[in-house]
Each structure stands twice: as structure tokens, then as C-alpha cells.
Amino acid sequence: MPEIFNSVLFFVVAIGVLITFHEYGHYWVARRMGVIVLRFSVGFGPVIWRYQPKKSHTEFVVSAIPLGGYVRMLDESQEEVPEQYLPEAFNRQPLYKRSAIVAAGPLANFLLAGILYGLTFMIGTEGLRPVIGTLMENGLAAKSGLMVGDEIRTIDGKSNRSWDEHHFYLLDKIISEEIVVYGVENDNGVRTVGVNFGELEEVDLQSSSIDTVIGMYPATPQIRPIVDRTVPGYPAEAAGLQPGDEIVSINNSPVNSWNDLVGLISQTNERVLNIRFSRGGIDQEVLLEPRIVERNGTRVKQIGIAVNAEQQLRDANATVKLRYGFIESLARGFETMWSTTALTLKMLAGMVTLQQSADSIGGPIAIAEHAGKAAEAGINNYLTFLALLSVSLGILNLLPIPVLDGGHLMFHAYEAISGSPPTERMLIVANQIGLFLLICLMGFAFYNDIARIF
Template identity: 45%
Template sequence: MSLLFTVLSFIVAIGVLVTVHEFGHFWVARKLGVKVLRFSVGFGKALWSKQGGDGTEYVVAAIPLGGYVKMLDEREGPVDDSEVHRAFNRQNLKVRSAIVAAGPIFNFIFAILAYWLVFTLGVSGLKSTIGAVEEGSIAAASGLRAGHQIVSVDGADTVTWVGVIQNVLGGVLKDPQVPVSVQRADTPSAPVRNLTLDLRPIPIDDLTSGGFFETLGVTPARPEFAPVIDAVTAGGAAEAAGLQSGDRIMTVNGEPMSSWSAWVRRIQASPGETLSVRIQRSGSSRVVPVTPATKEQDGRTFGFIGASRAPDPGLIERYFVTERYGPIESLTRATDKTWEVSMLTLRMFWKMLKLEVSVQNLSGPISIAQYAGNSARSGLSRFLEFLAIVSISLGILNLLPVPILDGGHLLYFAVEAVKGSPLSEQAQYVAQHVGLVLLVGLMGLAFYNDVVRVFSL
């Protein structure tokens, strides 16, 4: 079921983003008087098609990894004299450039709209408060201490750890000495201290490979919920063991359980293993055998019993925050966010070309599908954030000056503007094949990274 949800989330995400991109080409072409013959979401065999009254065939195809807009063009077949003026190849440079650039531009516009929805609806996250700092770590050397709340990174306000991570990564790609401002979390009126997070001793890859907190030597402050069961799932291992709402977990195989997270870690580490669990119920203590079921998700196997913790609104309010703004401020923040993520993506790509960042940071369809599934499970706001980030990446990728991509066509047009005539068909043919080889190589590398990640789990 989890795999199916992940696949469906991936299909929805790619379908939305491809439709947005191709709609950009389609809409601008129509507005500028170019006839569109086909608007296809996906490649391969048509699963659904409809002939519109405007003469355009609308298609949903079997392979949802792209799409295309086919326009009237004399280079691809004979064109009736009465419609020659509507052929793409007969348009001037400005019109052709606008049509080609529209796809990536619509990806950036979509990202702004997605972020606007996120900021308007509100997105919750763990407050950027430090729970512990490892002695001798980079964080300790930079002056970070337990109890500090990071209020800004590289000049950008931060209220959650997601914002801290994004801004540190964006900052270190510009300068390994990243300015950070902190304040005592328990004293809102305390003065703000300006520090410098010195990341010169470590490779950027250590931050981007999933070990952000370990690399810095910090542990986020997290709520420690009491190990008290609130509800059990019907037919689950918890119900089979006789666990009930209100039961407090005392020990597992003699090991004290001080928090709900400790209890969860113990269960997840014991799939199929019968555990001796001491509980407290109605003032008395008893021992019950609990055998966690085995569950697989995203290539990982772990124990699962089907029990949820008791809520604690006070802890939630203390450790979590919801970012929510009015419509106008949300639009400003969404535009700024789109710009920040775009610059981060470009800097990361440039560092890869200079071999300063590993190409292992490239993600292929498997990783993107996993991110799609995880973000969708986390709620609408997180899924919209994911769509915005991928849309920006898609826009930037298509603007690269590589033949076969939109950026390659724009490069052709730039050469045409300089020399006063289009590139020869032979030159374009050779360039297209070079671009195809580069693109296939890039996709192959990303897919290889995916396979390595899956088998290294």
C-alpha cells in the first residue's frame, strides 16, 4: 500500500509539473498566433485523446515522464498556403524565443503560486531551537549553545529547522563562513547575538548527504512525550497483546522507557521479536508479551504495533510553530523563496561542474518518487513545497544551453540573432545528437545514484 501511494504521488507530481511546463508553451504559442497541433502529457501510446474545437489534439500518454507541444512547422511536413503564417518556423525571433522560454517561465510562476498557497494555508515545523551541542564540534566552536534559537541565517529569518537547513546550504555555497543570529529560546526579550558558523573545515557533501546535524554537532530540541498509549489500531499487534488506551510503558525486556520516542525506537528495532513489556494500568503493574509486526516502507524493514501516543498540546505549542501569513505578505515571501531556491539550485549545479560538490547529489526518478510520497504523507503544504522545488529544478534544467532542451533552442536563436541567419540543418542535427548524449548521460548518472541509494539502505 505504501509503495502504491508513493507511485501515485509521483505520477500526480510529474503530471502536474509537466502539464504546467507544456501549458506555458501552448498558451504563449496560441496567444502569438501559432497553430498547435498536439498537446501531450506523457510519451508513448495515447491512453486518452480528444480533438478540440480549436484544432488541437489533447493527449494523455502512457509514460508520464514528460510531454510535448507539437506546433505547425514547415520543417516537419507540408503546410497549406492558407496557414503558412501560423507556422512556428515562419515567426520572428522574438515570437519563437517567447514560445520556447514560456515553458520554464511557467515552472517558476507555478513555484511562486505553490509557495503562496503554503504560506497562506500555513506550514508547521520544528522550532529552530538547539537541544544539545556536541563538545568540540563546529557548532560549539562557532558559539552555538543548547537553548539557543536560530532566528536568522545568512540574513534570512528562520523559525523552523527546515529554514535553517535550506539557508545554511544556500549560504555555504556562497561563503563557507555563514552568518547566524541566535537568541535564548526561553527569553523572547533577550538580545540577539550575531555569530559566524565556520564551515571551512568540512566538505559541502557532508551537509548535503543527510548528515546535517551530525556534521555540525547539534541536536534539535524535540518534545519528549510520555510513553502513554492513547489508542490502538483494530487488528494490530498492540490489540493482540492486550494493550489499552491509558497504558504507560515502563520497561521493555527490563530496559526503562523514559519517553514515547524511546518506545518507538525499541519497537521499530524488533520486527517479529516477542518483547516482555511492563506496563502500568489503573495503578497496578503487569507484564505483557508484545510481538511487533514486520512492516516495509521505502526499502526499510521495521517493527510496527499499531498504537498512538497520548496528545500533549502544551508540548506541541512549545516545540512546534506554524508559519502563516496574509495573502499579500505570502506573495512577497513566495517570490523571495522561489528566488532563493533558484539560486541555491544554480550554485549547487555550478559547484558540481567545478567538482567542488559530488554528483551524488543528483536525484533520479526513484529518489523523486520517494520524496513525493513522503511529502504527500506529511500533508498538503509539504507536498506543495515539494512541487515548488521540483518545478524550479525543472525550469532551470530546461534553460540549460544544451541542444534538445529549451535552453538549447534559445542558444540557437541567440546565434541566429548574431549571425543574421539560422544555424544550418547539419549543425543543428549534430548539436541535437550531442545534446541527447549529454542528457542521457545525466539521466543515467541520476538513475545510478538512485540505485546506489536503494541498495545502501
């Protein structure tokens, strides 16, 4: 229940922030263009809060359904406009002003994404040192000449200080099937290695990580099976395991690492586990029965303990903290926003041409689940999630589908070319088609959500 509550809470926060920023883009430019805004709404449906400043035409409202928002401007196509306010009506504005107002919403989302990514760089990110620990046999990295022990210093000339520093950049290059030049260093000196992503036969970024696609993994020390905390209500807590206990064996099979522990618990056929652990240098034993839970459609056995892998990696000097100044953080933030946008557009194009699976399209359930997990993982993960979602919202709204901002811009392009706006009949038919397409897209997203659950 707490997980569901957190997911819903952080979903509402995420959607609220993104919608507010998007609609504020429309509102801010409309006011600068001299257009009267009658209502600024976050959400749809019944109004649960409203505020209208004195001597202002604008009513600010929050509505009950937090799945969208809108800015309603003075417009003769919507209502009768008093003569003295006609110069401030949206439909009376020149084409460039109307287009700027419409485009401002999606552009605000891209701006927000750049700022959010910039904040993550200012706060600082912790990552693994960029040292290759494992190479997949016959993987692209091994074939290209990369070696175990190589420290990746540069990627296409860009300074590289952690394993995931150029995550989005590499994703973009993988999809584009381009060559990336790695500058690496080991005990034998410095060299450059070109990796041609065009040599990859199949790329499944939906279910595979970048490391798996390239065929290399970072060097990491073994995580010792030391209990950091027990999960309330699970067998480990009931059996009396405590933070600081180090698991020594399970059913007489030695446990040397956290991976050993997870593997033994998941693979055992025994109903009851005999767990030997060390507490204060003294070995003790407990008997417990693992709980079977479902994770991503798979039934797994758990006893309810967690380790502090991050702290163990820090203690082993296997991580590096990256933090940048204000200017460089913003520069890197907007560079990451651009890479994310390019990557999203390429994946979208791949879906249209059936080269990429559309199974990754998610609806509110998937967004809520990811929001909760990102928030639990820390502020930086949540900010990164918000930035990625903001880019997606910006791109979605620029699609040339009537009822979306991109559809309105399409009508404006028609007006610029033909010299006159679309007829009322054309607008009605186009909006009906657009609404149908939007409902189909939402239905498909909901279907993917339900399919993931069941």
C-alpha cells in the same frame, strides 16, 4: 502494497501537474505570439484521451507514458504548411518570439514553484520554537559563541519565528561558505553572533542535516512512549496493545521516552520481548516477538506502534504555527523559490566540479518514493515537494543540451550572433549528441535508484 500504490499515485499526480504547467507555458505564449498549436500532449506513446474544441487547431491529448509532454506547433520543418497559414508557423516568427515561446515552459515551472511555496505559507506551517537545546562539542555553533537556551530571533536581519523557517536560506549560505549573523536572546539579554560557514572543513548535505552541519539542535521535550496507533498485522496489534497505552519497561529495562523504547527494541538480543505498559493506571504485561524489516538498506526491529509526537509537542508548547496573509505568502513563496533555485544551481555546479556528490540524482523510482512519503506527511509537505521538483524541472530544461528547451535557446543564441540559424546538418549532429547525453543522465539516475534499493 499500499505504500507502492500511494507512491505511484502521487508520482503520477506530481509529474502530471508539473508537465501540464510546463507545456501550458509554451502553449500560452505561442498563442499570444500568433503561432498555431497543433497538439498539446501530456505524456508520450499511445493516446488514451483526446479532445479538440470546435473551431480550434489544437488537439489536447493525454498519452500512456507520463514521463514528459510536448506542444507541437505549425512548422515548415515538420510538415508542409498551407500558404494561408504561413504567417502563423513557428519557424516564420522573429527570433525574439521563438525564444519567448521556448523559454516560457521552464519559466512556468519557476512560477508554479513560487505559487506552491506561497500556498504552504497561506495554509500555515507548524515548527519547533527556535530555541537551542543541544550544542555539539567543537561544533561550529559552539565555536561561534551560540549557547544552549538561546532563542534565535533573527537571521541576517530576517525575523525568525521557528527552527526551520529559513531552511533554504541557510542551505544556500552553507554552500556559498558565507557568514550568517544570528540575533539571539536569553535570560541575559539580546546579542548578535556571527557564524562563518567558510570555517566548515567538509560539508556533506547529502547525508547530514543542517543542524548536524552547524552543530546545534532545537530544544524539545521528551516524547512519552504513549501508543497513538498500532500498525495492522504487526506484533503490537496481535498482542493487544491499544491507543493510550504507555510503555513502562521492556525486559525489565525502564522506558522513559520514545527514544528509550526505540533504542531498547533495536539493540536487544532477546527473541521475545516482555513489554510492561500502563492502561488506565493499571500495569499490564504482554509478550511479543519484534518483526525484522528493512529500511534504507538496514535491517531494523519493529513491533508496530506509533506515537503522536506532534500533539505532545503542541501540548508542551514547544511548537509555533506560522501563517501569513495572501500578499506576504506570495512574497515569501517567490523568495523561497529563488533561494531553492540558487541552491540547486550551486549544487549542480558542485557536481560538475566534483565538489558535490552526484549520488543525490534520482530517477522515477526515487521521485515516486519521495512523492508518497511527502503526501503521507500532509498537504504542505506534498506542496513543498512539488515546488522543489518544479524548480528542478525548470533548471533541467534550461540546460544547454540539444532536445531540451535550453538547447533550443542555445541555437537561438547562435542565430542571433551569426545572423543565420544552424544548418540542418549541425542540428542533426547536435540533437544526436543531446539525446545521448540525456540518455546517459537518465541511465545514471536509474542506476542511483537501483543502488539505493539493493
